[in-house]
Amino acid sequence: MSEINSDVSNTEVLAGQEEAGWELLGIDTYVKIAVIAALFWYLFSEEIDRIVYRWVTDPSWSHGFLIPFFSLYFLNQHKSELVRLKAKPSYMGLFLMLCCIVFYPLTITYFRIGYARSLTVIAMLGSTVLFLGGWQLVRRAWLAVLYLVFAVPLPIGVYKQITIPMRQLAAKVATALLNLVPRLDAIASGVVIDVTYKGVRMEPALDVAEACSGMRLLMAFLALGVAMAYLHYRPMWQRIVLLGATIPIAIFCNIVRVTVTGFIYIFLDPRYAQGIWHDMLGMAMLPLAFGVYGLLAWLMANLFEEECGPVTERMIIRRGAKESGN
Numbered sequence: 001m002s003e004i005n006s007d008v009s010n011t012e013v014l015a016g017q018e019e020a021g022w023e024l025l026g027i028d029t030y031v032k033i034a035v036i037a038a039l040f041w042y043l044f045s046e047e048i049d050r051i052v053y054r055w056v057t058d059p060s061w062s063h064g065f066l067i068p069f070f071s072l073y074f075l076n077q078h079k080s081e082l083v084r085l086k087a088k089p090s091y092m093g094l095f096l097m098l099c100c101i102v103f104y105p106l107t108i109t110y111f112r113i114g115y116a117r118s119l120t121v122i123a124m125l126g127s128t129v130l131f132l133g134g135w136q137l138v139r140r141a142w143l144a145v146l147y148l149v150f151a152v153p154l155p156i157g158v159y160k161q162i163t164i165p166m167r168q169l170a171a172k173v174a175t176a177l178l179n180l181v182p183r184l185d186a187i188a189s190g191v192v193i194d195v196t197y198k199g200v201r202m203e204p205a206l207d208v209a210e211a212c213s214g215m216r217l218l219m220a221f222l223a224l225g226v227a228m229a230y231l232h233y234r235p236m237w238q239r240i241v242l243l244g245a246t247i248p249i250a251i252f253c254n255i256v257r258v259t260v261t262g263f264i265y266i267f268l269d270p271r272y273a274q275g276i277w278h279d280m281l282g283m284a285m286l287p288l289a290f291g292v293y294g295l296l297a298w299l300m301a302n303l304f305e306e307e308c309g310p311v312t313e314r315m316i317i318r319r320g321a322k323e324s325g326n
Contacts, residue, residue: 024083044121051118054153063220067151070227071144078140085136093131100124118152143230150223163215167191167208170258177259197266206265208258218250221289238300249292253285
């Protein structure tokens, strides 16, 4: 009888944990969060405005608007633990906060590195979490904080250095595929593809522009790929494979985009290879990327059996069934 009562109490505890909501924090906790948010905004409002402005004006970083919502969702996944967590402030966090406060103005006046300024804001947020809640809170909120890095635009110089080799790779592969067509001769010169079809040279040449580099797809897909790998329970090695696969999948989809654009330019009409049609083709690559990503995830889930997983509830059900049989 005592075992049955123990099982029932365990089940009630689990149910209570599942039903726990943010309302358990209390009004005083929300007041503290509001005060901290106001101070954070006061210190870093200029930098936050600069980042948001880049989201608005640069299509390559428009996905930045979604990143904070994903971070909040990651926190919500641990709400049952967070609302019951007993905060144990860490003075290591206070030390790191002071370091961020000192380093931030140096990035403006001395180092003059915009990207470092943005990363300092995220480091300050992580240090604040450590100071107020200790390592127990960091263990549950680290991903939500680090995920904000995907919302920080890369320096323009670094961005261009990455896009050039990606554009050249797309041009070379697309040229090789175009040359498979009879009576079509394509030659890649850097990021430009010269096309001759049926003895007639097509003007102007195909230019793999910066928008076709695949960086926009790569950054957005990498951010969403991390979220998908985290949100679905799977062994750690599968998560690592999925994270590593985001980069080659994004590059593959961009090569498909450039190749399809070349065929449209040659066999349909050059106007359909630019403007809004070009942008629509780029948007179509995101579903393709998720299709390949989903196929990879499905293959790993079905080809390999998972030997570990949450079994607490199963154990309780079995024990209860044994007691009822007796």
